[in-house]
Amino acid sequence: MANAKGNLRSDLGRVRGLGSAKEGVRHWWVQRVTAIALIPLSLWFVAGIVFLIDVDRATAIQWLGSPVTLGLMSLFLIALIYHTVLGLQVVIEDYIHSHAVKLTLLLAIQFAGWGLAAAGIIAMLLITIYGG
Amino acid sequence: MASHPRPIAPHLQIYRPQLTSITSILHRITGIFLSLGVLPLIYWLVAAATSTEAFDQAQALAGSIIGRTLLFFWTGAFFYHLLNGIRHLAWDAGWGYELTTAYRTGWTVFIGTVILTIAAWALGYWARGNV
Structure with missing residues (x-):
């Protein structure tokens, strides 16, 4: 059956080989959403951490232990790690061509990333609740 | 297969580096480092x-020569990735593709990175003596 352009090839035949239509849009979109979220969150984090050079634990916990810090730090860690995992995923997909190695690394960054996020948020909860 | 040849990535061995390609690969390198x-x-x-001992050890590691060097480069990588990331978001919104604009924003990213990195460390050392 001819398509609109009078070409005898089917629509499916035309798009085959042109690239994936799986979940690239979601990846692209979440990378941007987390990037935008990280603009204020990462600046807040750096502005806070800059004042903690060489301080003792009691001073650090004064800042870390407030509920506002708990909330912003949790949001920062989630956005940061989501953004990091998505970014590393693209790098791995670009440079690693062995399917087994690629799959292993993709799983590893997911598990390591979200494990680290959980550890960071639990640490923040403990500091806020128990004062460290 | 498609009837037209697909675009291919530049062959890096014969590709003359330019500001736009340098800022692009630096975005990836700083991202991996961060x-x-x-x-x-x-x-x-x-x-x-965890404990005062654990925290003191972490602060000592951060304050060591290696710790400070790494933190300095992480600060630089952070501000570079932040500023160039904003440049990328502007491109996503359809702004800044003209060659002169791309070069101007590229240089702005470099200069801004240097200024903000030095400012952050100056603020840190100033606060260290005053808080």
Whole structure:
């Protein structure tokens, strides 16, 4: 059956080989959403951490232990790690061509990333609740 | 297969570096380097939640020569990735593709990175003596 352009090839035949239509849009979109979220969150984090050079634990916990810090730090860690995992995923997909190695690394960054996020948020909860 | 040849990536061995290609690969390099910074960040938070000894050890590591050097480069990588990331978001919104604009924003990213990195460290050392 001819398509609109009078070409005898089917629509499916035309798009085959042109690239994936799986979940690239979601990846692209979440990378941007987390990037935008990280603009204020990462600046807040750096502005806070800059004042903690060489301080003792009691001073650090004064800042870390407030509920506002708990909330912003949790949001920062989630956005940061989501953004990091998505970014590393693209790098791995670009440079690693062995399917087994690629799959292993993709799983590893997911598990390591979200494990680290959980550890960071639990640490923040403990500091806020128990004062460290 | 498609009837037209697909675009291919430039062959890096014969591709003359230019500001636009340098800023592009630096975005990826700083991104990978910043990813590694997640590890000490979480270690530092866990140490703060654990004990005074653990936190003192984390602060001593951060304050060592190697610690400070790494933190300095992480600060630079952070501001570069932040500023160039904003440049990328502007491109996503359809702004800044003209060659002169791309070069102007590229240089702005470099200069801004240097200024903000020095400012952050100056603020840190000033606060260290005053808080």
